Amino acid sequence: MTFQLKIYVLHVACLLSLMFICDIQAEEQNQPSESSRISNFVLRDQTGKTRSLYSEKTKASVVVFMGTECPLAKLYAQRLQEMASSTAYQNVNFYGIMSNQHDSDEDIVEYARQHEISFPLLKDLHNRVADQFAAERTPEAFLLDDEYRIRYRGRIDDQFGIGTLLKEPRSHDLKNALDELLAGKNITFPVTNAVGCIIGREPKMKPTQKITFSRDIIRIFQEKCIDCHREGQVAPFALSEYEEVKGWAGMIEEVVREGRMPPWHADPRFGEFKNDCSLEESQKQMIFDWVAAGAPEGNPADYPQENTYSTLWQLPREPDLILPITKEPVAVPATGEVKYQYYKVDPGLTEDKWLQAAEIRPGNYAVVHHILVFARDKDSKGRGAGGEEGGFLAAYVPGLIPQPFPKGMAKKIPANSELIFQVHYTPIGSPQEDLSQFALIFADPEQVTHQVMTTSATNRHFEIPPGANNHEVTAFSPRAKTDVQLLTMMPHMHLRGKSFDYEVQYPDGKKQKILSVPKYDFNWQTSYRLSEPITLPQGTRLFCTAHFDNSTENAFNPDPTSTVRWGDQTWEEMMIGYCDIVVPLDQSQATNGGLGGRADQIIARLDQNGDGHISKDETPAKWWAIFLLVDTDRNGEVTAEELEIAGKKFERD
Structure with missing residues (x-):
């Protein structure tokens, strides 16, 4: 911490009693008292300066509730700064209200520095400003007119959402409302739905505290969550310390109730997996009851030994x-x-x-x-x-x-x-x-004793029509050249991915579904690790079925009017059923890891009807000339043997 920052933090600590003044009487200010009119508030910003909503006459005020750890509040920080710096809005005051009780003064200073924010970020102790606005989320925007009446509330725009990311906004909601207000027009859409993190208000404890953080909730987090939710890992905040967790209690309840956390998407009817992080119903109910009771800490002496890494x-x-x-x-x-x-x-x-x-x-x-x-x-x-x-x-x-x-x-x-x-x-x-x-x-x-190999069932040759809400794409893996064991599966699609299934097809014709992901989520690329490896006898292969939603019903869809093909970027698509298999060392070299050679890989990728050969209809048009060269017996089918012969000839030449 810099010397100046230390001085500022000490200064703020000494002036906590002056951090909030609100509800100045309307008659003292000689202002109208409509129910939608916001009362004055006086707070200190990230530089230690006192700011008052009523201090400067303005044509409009933009008040946005923000949070230092909320991913969406981070994404929108620069956009708000660009609006605040615009000459078009030089007569508009912008305020960021920091109502999360777990956002410290130092956190707010660092947030302003990282995102280069120059407009005031105001610490809302005890959530009084958030309560006055009835604000619920970060980021949630409010537009006030020159009489401090709410004229718009909702999202900033529609580019970023929970797990969604458009290339560009399709609806500039806050900007449009501000432009209409400044032009003296009625606001077309005065209310939109804000998405983001729930504001971390001060919990209101209930008299009964049967479930506590220190005795009950932390044990669930240690078992299911703290691998990611700890210092230095991917999650945006840690779940090991009560002072941090209590501010996120409302958000924790929401994501658990909606099934967004912990991230697990496999249908429990198919397969058993050692990394299943889903919560039992009793664990979910315990979290709900804990939040409803005000997220009590309980006795810190009940806190179990912390996970050690x-x-x-x-x-x-x-x-x-x-x-x-x-x-x-x-x-x-x-x-x-x-x-x-x-x-x-x-x-x-x-x-x-x-x-x-x-x-x-x-x-x-x-x-x-x-x-x-x-x-x-x-x-x-x-x-x-x-x-x-x-x-x-x-x-x-x-x-x-x-x-x-x-x-x-x-x-x-x-x-x-x-x-x-x-x-x-x-x-x-x-x-x-x-x-x-x-x-x-x-x-x-x-x-x-055994070599692990990664293979896949992959289909690169598909076209998803515009508006299609359940387009099916299938793929086979290569047939096993020897007995192998299946360890893991990891389906991969992009933003239009809807569902993904794995099925074992045995040589005797028996079929067995071993993994079903009915609600695929691109934000969580889970590898499903079998509790016990599945033996795949020689001649067995995997059959994968994917469905894509390219319609307007898919909130993640970058463009429902486009035809979608294979590509690297998220607005393109992929269809890959990755899997790890295991082969004894004494067989891995002789069978190319049990997967067969390059020819078997090509057959698996192009053989759409599963007959073990490639027909001209199954071959992309750009490869038809090669198909005719490889099909030496001119029977209209290319076999693995013909591919291997052609490959060896190419190497000699």
Whole structure:
């Protein structure tokens, strides 16, 4: 903390009794007393200066309730500053009201600094201003006229929502209302629905406190939540300290009641998973009752031993190797599209290594959407992975908790490999920097009995029509060339993803659904880890079915009028059913990890009817000439054998 900031904090502490003055009598101010008229308030801003709503005559006032940790309040900070700085609104006063009781003075100063906010941010002790406005969310905007009457309340615009992100706003609600007010017009839409975080008001304790934080609630959080909700991890706030948690009690109840937290989307009828973080009904009810009672702390002596973590990493022990993904911090702009970035790192491996566990940790969780890492030979060309999914090592995506492979199982990183990192940055409204890292734990080669491989059922050749609300896309994985074990599944789609199912298709014709995600959420790229591995006999394959919603009913949809095809960006789409399988070492090389060769991969991706061959109708038009060359017996079908022969001929030539 700087010396000036220390002085300011001490100054604020000495003047707490002067922090709030409100409800000045209307007759003393000679002002009208309509029910929608806001009474005066006097608060101190982030610089320590006293501000009064009635102090300066103005054509209009914009009052926005904000919070230092609310993701949407962060996204809209720069937009509000741009409006406040605009010459078009030089006769308009802007105020940010900080009503979260858990937002400290230091937090507010840092929030203003980070987002370069110059308009007043006012600490609302005891939530009196929030109560007067009947404000509920951050960010929630109110527009007052020159008589301090509410003329508009609601959202700033519709670009950002809970899990939604449009490329541009479609409705500039606050700006439109302000322009109409200044022009002397009636406001077209005086009320809109604000979305965001619930304001953390001071809890009102009930006499009965059967359920307390220290005895009951913290145990639920330790079991289900604190892996992410702790210092240095992805969640926006920690759940280990009562003083922090009580301010979020209302928000915690809402996200639990709506099923948004903890993030788990698998249908319980299909499969059992060791990383199932969903709450039992009794645990949910305990949280609801605790919040209803005023979120009491209880006796701190009841607090159980806190979860211990050996390192800041989520790994079971100190990593054997930690690699920076870039040499210098990466600058992420405040707004706009950032295309996928690819970074090459030489880990300096002179011998084969077996990867027991790995973790990618973003340097700035706010702007890193995902990071994927692949291993490839240094002689490979291009910027990407340079190979099939077998080179895939690890990922950071929201909702993915790194876990070591079972004993005796590991992924192979061949000697002389380089690592390719694919990084997706998403701007948050202010300039940011990121310096992410990759941590590896190696297994003892003598203890490795099975090789872990990543494969997928992938379909790149689809078109989702405009307005389609349940468009189906299917894909097969390659057939197992030997008996393999299935460990994990991770479906992947983008913003139009609606549902995703995995089904095992055995050689004898038997089918078994093993995972169903009926409400896919792009914000949580969960890897579903089976409680017990499933054996897939030779000849078995996975069949994946995805549904996409490209209609106006999908609040996440960037553009329901467009035809959507495969692409990297979130407004394009993907259909990938990732999975990890395990093969005994003595069989992994002979069967290419149990997945077959390159030919089997191509067959799996293009074989739409599942007959094990590729017809011309199943082949993209741009490849028809190649199809005719590979189809040597001219029967209108390309087999894996014909692909392998063509591949060997190409290598010789």
